[in-house]
Amino acid sequence: MTTIAVLISGNGSNLQAIIGAVEAGNLPGVEIAVVVSNRKDAFGIKRTIKHGIPLIYFPLLPYTRAGRPRSDYDADLATILCGFQASWVVLAGWMHVLSSAFLGHFPSRVVNLHPALAGTFPGTHAIERAYRAYQRGEIDHTGVMVHLVPNEAVDAGPVVAQIEVPINPQDCLDDLEARIHRTEHNLLVNALRRLLVDNQSGR
Numbered sequence: 001m002t003t004i005a006v007l008i009s010g011n012g013s014n015l016q017a018i019i020g021a022v023e024a025g026n027l028p029g030v031e032i033a034v035v036v037s038n039r040k041d042a043f044g045i046k047r048t049i050k051h052g053i054p055l056i057y058f059p060l061l062p063y064t065r066a067g068r069p070r071s072d073y074d075a076d077l078a079t080i081l082c083g084f085q086a087s088w089v090v091l092a093g094w095m096h097v098l099s100s101a102f103l104g105h106f107p108s109r110v111v112n113l114h115p116a117l118a119g120t121f122p123g124t125h126a127i128e129r130a131y132r133a134y135q136r137g138e139i140d141h142t143g144v145m146v147h148l149v150p151n152e153a154v155d156a157g158p159v160v161a162q163i164e165v166p167i168n169p170q171d172c173l174d175d176l177e178a179r180i181h182r183t184e185h186n187l188l189v190n191a192l193r194r195l196l197v198d199n200q201s202g203r
């Protein structure tokens with residue numbers, strides 16, 4: 001069994017894609033050991049509970065209020081995941097940048113999803129920024145990327161998989177967001193299959 005932790009901050013539609021793939025047998029040998037949310041109101045919490053997956057709510061605020069450094073939060077988060085025997089970590093819409101205090105526990109085993117192509121639109125609101133860039137004539141397509149997280153660089157690291165996503169002249173932002181999300185649900189599951197299933201069985 002390969003046990004993964006999934007870290008979320010919001011809707012959790014990518015978490016749902018992983019849950020669906022695990023339950024359908026499309027990620028054989030993969031088990032979600034725990035889901036962590038840093039936000040109490042994240043809809044992904046409801047998805048987690050519905051599927052009977054262990055859930056940890058782990059906010060940063062108590063650390064900030066106590067004047068504790070970010071590395072304390074990151075180190076404690078890593079300890080929690082190790083307690084669930086997680087061997088891989090999937091950042092599925094997790095809105096914190098993780099430091100070496102966390103990453104050092106999971107070298108080359110943290111996977112992030114970015115709703116744009118490698119090297120483009122790092123950080124928040126990537127889809128909207130790509131849409132605006134399209135409107136200005138700067139790009140004619142965008143994409144989705146899954147990558148490993150070796151360090152604190154935002155939305156950067158060795159690419160596991162990426163795919164282009166077209167932008168159409170008649171698209172509104174909602175259209176593009178929906179197309180990106182559909183694409184990333186598939187890409188994330190395919191990337192996890194490659195990393196966690198194919199690689200593990202020596203294929």
Ligand code: GRF
Nearest residue numbers: 010011012013014093113115
């Ligand atoms: C996704 O677009 C992901 O690429 C980005 O945050 C969003 C999370 O969506 N990093 P969800 O919470 O999985 O629905």
